[in-house]
Amino acid sequence: MSTIPGRRIIMVTFLFFLLLPIYWLVNMSFKTNNEIVTSMHLWPYQPTLANYRTIFTDESWYSGYINSLKYVIINTVISISVALPFFNLYSAINLFDTPWAVALAHCIFNVPLAVWILEGFVSSVPREIDETAFLDGYSFPRFFVKILIPLIASGIGVAAFFCFMFSWVELLLARTLTSVAAKPISATMTRTVSAAGVDWGLLAAAGVLTIIPGALVIWFVRNYIARGFALGRV
Amino acid sequence: MARIDLVDLAHSYSGNDAPPESFALKPVTMTWRQGGAYALLGPSGCGKTTLLNLISGIVTPSRGKILFDGVDISHATTQKRNIAQVFQFPVIYDTMTVGQNLAFPLKNRGVAPADIDKRVKQIADLLDLTPYLNRKATRLTADAKQKISLGRGLVRSDVAAVLFDEPLTVIDPELKWQLRSKLKALHRELDLTMIYVTHDQTEALTFADTVVVMHDGRVVQSGTPAELFDKPAHTFVGYFIGSPGMNIIPAQVGGHAARIDGHTIALSRRYNHLPSGAKIEIGVRPEFVDIAAPAPGLLSANIERIDDLGRIRFARVRVGEAKLAARVPPGFSPSGDTAGLVFDPSHVHVYADSLLVEGAA
Amino acid sequence: MEKTVNQRAWFLVLPVFLIVAFSAILPLMTVVNYSVQDTFGNNQFFWNGVGWFKELLDPHTDLGERFLASVGRNLLFSAIILAIEVPLGIVVALSMPRQGWQVAACLVILALPLLIPWNVVGTIWQIFGRPDIGLLGYVLNRIGFNYNYVANDLDAWFTVIIMDVWHWTSLVALLCYAGLKSIPDAYYQAAQIDGASRWAVFKAIQLPKMNRVLLIAVLLRFMDSFMIYTEPFVVTGGGPGNSTTFVSIELVKIALGQFDLGKAAALSLVYNLIILIVCWIFYTVMTNAGADRPAKESVK
Incomplete structure (x- = not known):
């Protein structure tokens, strides 16, 4: 199969675009509501499993x-x-x-x-x-x-x-x-x-x-x- | 148009460092002369398609060189080599008409439209495609499609060689014959080097003036159909070409005689210095072994069955462990299960480790 | 050679007909029945003939105005997402790695958005786009855009469109990838021998061979985008104002919000008709493109 120039960059960019919102969702699921509303961090500062515990x-x-x-x-x-x-x-x-x-x-x-x-x-x-x-x-x-x-x-x-x-x-x-x-x-x-x-x-x-x-x-x-x-x- | 030289050419799909035995194509040096009609013959997996793809540039060789008219093009792109290739399954550009298909290679090379038209007309004429020029190519039959694939190669006036990779696989039997005659006619008319890959000996022997037989990644013999038949250089060639194939029988050979199963057979040439330790066999085509009534001077064999091919009958016989085919002379009908075998000494060849040994006069 | 017609085959597809009849035709008949009646509640119905249809297609009535406006919005939305997703999907398919574990990895990540429940897709973007807690909204506002999909029409459209692109481009890409994979190597080798450029290979081989999968992709994407409900409903609820109120959202508002079954039934019939007509047009145009006609530009 023939491919196009710059395909790696295109592919990586697109996959990044696909994964970013999902990452954000995962990130938020480990935060407390207080942290979500009051701060903007790329990863949870006070990771918690409370949300999952509630569901299970x-x-x-x-x-x-x-x-x-x-x-x-x-x-x-x-x-x-x-x-x-x-x-x-x-x-x-x-x-x-x-x-x-x-x-x-x-x-x-x-x-x-x-x-x-x-x-x-x-x-x-x-x-x-x-x-x-x-x-x-x-x-x-x-x-x-x-x-x-x-x-x-x-x-x-x-x-x-x-x-x-x-x-x-x-x-x-x-x-x-x-x-x-x-x-x-x-x-x-x-x-x-x-x-x-x-x-x-x-x-x-x-x-x-x-x-x-x-x-x-x-x-x-x-x-x-x-x-x-x-x-x-x- | 070109003479093609292969110089110590070899290829492995797993790189140059792979063990030599695993190479898809083992080192080969040979010359394909300009204007020749060649067939590359061998069973599936013998490396013939690899060799073809090396010549066309679809595959780059692991080692060795390919010369077109003396110029090294081993690493040149397919496009630069100016070859044409017809594949097993017809390759047609679906959205284009027959005419546009034929014009495609010229258009890609920026040829002037007027010249393209002229050349396309010429080639369509040659291939009897003129009535279809404005038709969509997808709707045509497989043989017409193969002609278009061929036409796309021929349309370039400077094409160095035309390569065929089992091009008749998908064609109906009666059309196969037509298309093959067409190819031969084209070959005579255009003076092109043509290389035709096939595993069908009839196709190879009727198309080519030189047949190159490959086995296990090696070129084992290259010669005219008559040479392959009369004097196979390798037991594989003897066995693969001809129907039934050549009889290969283990034997002890010395001087003008071969001993099989305690029986002596005369040879027309003298074999004195056979390599010691080699596996010695004699090979003789069924056409040159006749069965006769058992007699004291003859090698005796058990008849297993007789195949009547119409013009000729072959007996399947057994000598000790070895199975042989032998001609049943017209008018002869064997009585009982045993028969004697009469060998034609001038057609009995001697092989050492599967390779033909030339005897002395 | 003609294949002999096997009558038994009809009995084997009977279950399909039964299921489709039970789950599609019966509800459809019910809808047709409602569409020609009016109700004042209490399950009392009156014959209304084609009254609802007249009102629906007349832009001077309230219902007609709302309906036609939502159809217009929906067509614009479908056109935009098709214009983005189809070319992008083709480019992504062409960018797929050739072999090795990367292929599997790419396929898995590509397929991921397709298997997320639609309301969760809505939720993801609802969160992701919020200026206060979402990365996208936060970043856009930090770099100087006054982005707020709850308040601004254009921002709401931007969010809904990028969400759809995120959600569905993979489907187009996977279908195209399948189409590309089915092209035998000999085509590329022949094109190489014929001296075709990268662009010529795309035009002469890849695009024609993808024709069928592209048709499927366009039809699926059109139908889905024209019937889109869940994701924009979760993100914008049809707002701000009516700016992202697509036909299905309008339909649900009328049917469940106002419990106006006659109006809703008529609307859904017309809605289905539009989808059928547009699909039929796509289908005809795209299958004709590959049909056997004398080409306009012949070799003279």
Whole structure:
């Protein structure tokens, strides 16, 4: 692949631009509210874990995380499997006020996207392969599991990444479709704004914690993504 | 147009300090004459594409020199070398028409538009692409695309050599033959040095007047198709060229005789000073071994099966541990499993450590 | 060779249709139903025909004025962010390291903003831009800009745009990088042999090969930016005044704030229609750019 002059400088500058606001958030999450409001330091002078402690000890906070992860995973799985027209695991009973409802609504966006991405991968599989498979006496489902899925595995990886991305980051649907029981973290976060003003440190800590699952997902699939991106037309 | 000399040229992808055995191309010195049609033949991974890329400048050699007409261009850019290259898969500039594709190399070099038009017309004519000049190149068939790739090379009047890297891989079989004839015709017409990389011996033998056979990073023999067939310089060449390949049989050789399995075979030349400790083998093409009814004077063999290729039949036989192919003479039908082998002494070659040994008269 | 049409395939995609029907068509029908009715509360509805639509598209009514103004703002916003993110994304993709661990590192950092929940993105920039506690706001004010996104229209726009660039340029860059990676080496080698300059390589090879991913990038970015809600809502709440009130924020104000379901339904239908039309235009223009037409500039 050919690149451009000054690419290192461009890349480093851009990555710096991406990381700076995140760094500031992390920085603030370790400060006390008093320090945040009264001073401007590039790192915490009186580092504190109090903000994180609040989140991990208060059930209304951490259940938000669990709900978020639950519906994101459900959504990713449904989107991929339905887009792969494979599992017919959908039956609509008792859907509201469960993570299923939110996940399902996300499918409006995710299913077409997954189909779109996977189409590129599937159509890049040479036709000879499926013709050969049928000649060899494979039934369609067996062809699917034994041949097609392994061939487009990295495509599934990319599609899953996108589905995860789009359902993890959404707030609006979560707010309107669920009441209390299935409230994801993004909805829970709005609670830091109270009559007494904003609890900045707590807000920053909650923000940092929402970045972590995403960062973990990227880290684990990083090679997969690079390969998947490289193979498919996306 | 140029004569190309390779002087002690070698390349390793992991740098010059890599152990010599790991070099993708082991040191080679040879000359490609101007106007020759060469084929670089060898199995995948033998270093032929590396050699091609060294000549085109896509890869810079770890050591040694490449001379074009005596000028050292080992470190010159691809652009400066003025070579044309056709790749395995057609490379087409998607957004351009056929005409614009052909004009691209000239435009990049700042040639005057009037001259570009003239030259593009000429080349399109030569390649039968004139009707497509204003068509988008993406929609054409693979063979037309390969012609365009070739045309982009030929359009430069000063091109030193045209390199082909297995250019017929994606072409339908009947079109392969057409395109190959086209290449031969072009070669005669334009007096260009052409180097054609392939692993298909038919392609190599029909295209080239000189075939360069490579094996494990080494050039093992370079010669006309007839030379490769009659006198393989390396057991690999004997085995790789011809179908079935040459029989290679371990033997003890001395004077005018070779002993195999306790049996003596006459040789047409004398071999007295074979290197001691070397692995000695004799090589003989199946075309020069006939099977006959078992007889006391003949090397006896077990027939495993007989392949009928239409014009000729080959018997697959076994002599001790060694497996051989031998011609079944027309009208002969073996009785039973055993047969005798009749060797043509003038076509039996002797190899020491896989290399051909010249006998004395 | 034609592939034989396999009728069984239709049954396999049936689940997709069911899910899309359940989650998209049913709500859509509900919205259409609301859009032609009026309510005085208490779940009593009256037939209103195309009344809401007329009002919506007439700039002399209050609703029409607000709607058209927010559409105008939104189109301007989408145009600006596309004009920044697409070229920047291409440049970043071209600047990717060639190989080694740096590739993985860059991919991970690039993907990071994409996986941050949108309201957290809003929160990050809300904090980052504040003159009192945010680095950006503080620095800008220290070096002499009187920057305050809560009070000044232009500053609010600047913040919302730079936030979107921060958030989404990576998506364009990753898509372009994927497009670039799929170009076989032979193309670059051929271009080298043909004596192409860096710029010619970009124009003749890289840009055409990225055509498809760029289409995806532009469509995604347009749709998302035109439907943007969460991030500007968190940062500016649509203000100061109405300066960053985009269509979706207006929609939520009407639907939830005033509980005017008829108006909101009509608005959302027109809103969807605009998105569809603009996407269709992008799609047509960009796919036609690569179609087989006799080129205007032929070789004479």
